[in-house]
Every structure is written in C-alpha cells, then in structure tokens.
Amino acid sequence: MKTRVTEIFGIRFxxxxxxxxYLACAELAAAVSNAGGLGQITAATLGxxxxxxxxxRKVRTMTDQPFGVNFAIAKHDNGGKYQALLEVAIEEKVPVISLTGANPQPVFExxxxxxxxxLVLVAGVRQAQKAEALGADAIMAVGQEGGGHLGRxxxxxxxxxxRVVDSVSIPVLASGGIGDGRGLLAAFSLGAEGIEMGTRFIATQECIHANEKYKQAILQAKETDTVVIKRTLGSPGRVLKNDFAMNIIEREEEGATYEELRDVISGEANLEYIYDGNLAGGFGWAGQVIGLINxxxxxxxxxxxxxxxxxxxxxxxxxxxxxRTYS
Structure with missing residues (x-):
C-alpha cells in the first residue's frame, strides 16, 4: 500500500x-513495526x-523498522517529568513522536x-488545523467510537x-471504531491515508502486559458494552462497562469534583483492571470496536x-x- 503516510514514516502499511x-511496550511495538505498520511505546506511563x-533500546533489539514514542501531554504538566522524557526520545533519535492530550506546541518548539x-491525535477540525500550523507531518483524527480519551x-x-481531510493539506489517519480490513478500506473511502488502532491491538498475543481477563472481557463484550466516563471533568474517555465505571458516572451526575473522583479515575484504578485482572475493582479503556473482536x-x-x-x-x-448503469 502506498500513501503519503507510508512514504513519510517509511512503513509498508x-x-x-x-x-x-501502560500497555504499549517494546514487544507490541516491535511486532507491529515488523508486520509493516508503525508500532509505538508509551512514554508517560513508563514514568x-x-x-x-x-x-x-529494547525495541531496537527486536526490530530494524521505524517505530514511534507516544507522549500523552497532561493539561497541568509543568514541563518537568514530560520534558525529561522528551529529551530521552531526542537523545535516542527516535524516528517518530506522536502527541495526544493538551497543547503540543512546546514539543514542536x-x-x-x-x-x-x-503525529498528532485530534478530535476536531480546529485541533487539526492547529496541528498542521505547528508543523505536524500527519494527523490522527479519532471519532467518538474510540476507546480511551476522546473529543468533547x-x-x-x-x-x-x-471534515478533517477537507480542512488540512497534510495526511489524515482515521481512528475510532476500526479493527479490521473493512475499517481500513472505509477509512480510505472517507479520504484518510491510513488508520490508527488501539483497542484491537490490546487483544493480540504481543500485548503482553494486558491481563488475560482484560483481553477476554474485550472478546466477550458487544459494541453496546462501553460507557464514557469523566465527561463532567472535560476529558471524556470510553471504557468497558462495569459497576465500577457506572459508579463513576453516577458520582459525576451527582456533581462530584475532580478531587472527589481522583482515586477512582486514577492510573492505579486503571492498572487494577488491565494488569491485575480485577474486573470489579477498576476500569479498562476500550472502544465500540469490541463488537468486532472475537x-x-x-x-x-x-x-x-x-x-x-x-x-x-x-x-x-x-x-x-x-x-452501474446510466440512463
């Protein structure tokens, strides 16, 4: 397959x-890159x-293909932890950096x-245009079907x-609700030049940090078995539906503040589910594409x-x- 995305990033597909x-590790990233895509490791949750x-360095022992490092930028990051991680990526001469979350301008500078x-992940036209103005090589546009953090x-x-394709001149990758070849073909039809997938890669053999119970929950769930938490906090994210997630939503509807919800929406609560397999004591990110994963x-x-x-x-x-026929 040849698109501007394959040319820019030096990949086959x-x-x-x-x-x-917490899941994008060397084993998964290398497997994706070796298969012809662009694998990534996550910076922020490595700590x-x-x-x-x-x-x-571990990725480089497992593949000689291009790979990326993802930076999820927190809204209130004062530059300390995040900047130190960025310096490592620069020193190690990583081929690709992807950016999600808050304003990516300091990274580009x-x-x-x-x-x-x-690569910059966006959820709307305005964000896409800003990313292009900052100098992004490509944009990943995520629809509300996606897992994890979404647009508002x-x-x-x-x-x-x-909408995003029509608003920018750089290549766009489609994300959200894509998990098979039909989604890939549909993305091309919509004007995208590639796709980004998250949830589908969790349910793979090389996603070694995902607890088997988490993977099985994805397999057994239907497309209706997700909910969106943290809407009232301005950072909505789609998770697998369970009592833990529904309790978060109920507390939000009752007016709970960020401080009051901190413990139940924390990384620790996420890890309880995805690492420890405690399906009742935490939450796991997942998109509606779970209905297509078996x-x-x-x-x-x-x-x-x-x-x-x-x-x-x-x-x-x-x-x-x-x-087709014509009259």
Whole structure:
C-alpha cells in the first residue's frame, strides 16, 4: 500500500498502533513495526527517563523498522517529568513522536531541527488545523467510537474524517471504531491515508502486559458494552462497562469534583483492571470496536487478515461500481 503516510514514516502499511497507556511496550511495538505498520511505546506511563531509554533500546533489539514514542501531554504538566522524557526520545533519535492530550506546541518548539517525524491525535477540525500550523507531518483524527480519551463533541468517525481531510493539506489517519480490513478500506473511502488502532491491538498475543481477563472481557463484550466516563471533568474517555465505571458516572451526575473522583479515575484504578485482572475493582479503556473482536491473534496474523479482508472488500466495491448503469 502506498500513501503519503507510508512514504513519510517509511512503513509498508499505513496502520499505526495507538499509544495505549501502560500497555504499549517494546514487544507490541516491535511486532507491529515488523508486520509493516508503525508500532509505538508509551512514554508517560513508563514514568522515568531511564525506563523510557531502556524500552527504546529494547525495541531496537527486536526490530530494524521505524517505530514511534507516544507522549500523552497532561493539561497541568509543568514541563518537568514530560520534558525529561522528551529529551530521552531526542537523545535516542527516535524516528517518530506522536502527541495526544493538551497543547503540543512546546514539543514542536523543542524538536525543531531534529530529524523526527510527528503525529498528532485530534478530535476536531480546529485541533487539526492547529496541528498542521505547528508543523505536524500527519494527523490522527479519532471519532467518538474510540476507546480511551476522546473529543468533547461526540462526532462519529464517519463524519469526522471527511471534515478533517477537507480542512488540512497534510495526511489524515482515521481512528475510532476500526479493527479490521473493512475499517481500513472505509477509512480510505472517507479520504484518510491510513488508520490508527488501539483497542484491537490490546487483544493480540504481543500485548503482553494486558491481563488475560482484560483481553477476554474485550472478546466477550458487544459494541453496546462501553460507557464514557469523566465527561463532567472535560476529558471524556470510553471504557468497558462495569459497576465500577457506572459508579463513576453516577458520582459525576451527582456533581462530584475532580478531587472527589481522583482515586477512582486514577492510573492505579486503571492498572487494577488491565494488569491485575480485577474486573470489579477498576476500569479498562476500550472502544465500540469490541463488537468486532472475537480472537487474540498474533500481530502478523492480524495484519494478514486485515489486508486479505480489505482486498476482498475492494473487489466487491469494484464489482458494484462496474455494474452501474446510466440512463
């Protein structure tokens, strides 16, 4: 497959693995990159510069293909922890940096002149245009179907992608509700030049840090089995539906403040679910695409299936379009 995304990032297929807090490790990133996509490791949840440096070097022992480091920028980060991690990525000459969360401008200012490609996750036209103005190489636009943190406007992928594509000149990757070759082909039809997937990569063999109970919960769930928490805090995120998540929503509806909710929306509560497999004592990020996930393949098997399915879908479209008649 050849798009501007494959050319810019030096990959065979325009498929990007999401940042996946606490889960995007060297094993998963290397597997995705080896399969022809762009794998990523997550910086923020590694915690320290030394751990990030070790993970970057570990990826390089497992693949000679391009990979990325994801930075989830906190709104109130004073620059200390986050800046130290960024310095490691620069020193290690990582090929790609992806940015999610708050204002990415300080990152662009710091890496100016460095040989680093950039991706920015957005959820709306205005954010996309700002990312382009800052110098992003490509944009990942996530619809409200996605897992993890989302935009505040509940715009679905089907509408969001053409809107963003029409608003910028740099390539756009579609994200949110995509988990197979049909989604890949649909993204191309909407004007995107690739896709980003998060939830689908959790349910793979190389996502070694995800507890088996978490993976099984994804397999057993339907597309209706997710809810959005933290709406009232201005940072909505989609999670698997359980009593723990519903309790968060109920407390939000009762007017609970961030401080009152801190413990139940913390990284520790997330880890309780995804690492320890305590499905009643925490929450796990997941998108509506869970309704399409029914296996835990290797990353290579997933890529093979996606490409085969996309090719079959393209043949079907060609047949339909080839049989049209005109009056």
């Amino acid at each position: 325009p498929i990007i693995q999401g940042g996946l807090a 320290t510069p030394d751990r990030l440096r070790a993970e970057i 710091r890496i100016k002149g460095e040989d680093i490609r950039t 406007d509940d715009i679905g992928t089907m509408v969001l992608i053409p 296996s835990i393949p290797s990353v290579q098997e997933l890529f093979n299936e996606m490409i085969t399915t996309a090719e079959a879908g393209l043949s079907r479209i060609e047949t339909i379009m080839g049989n």
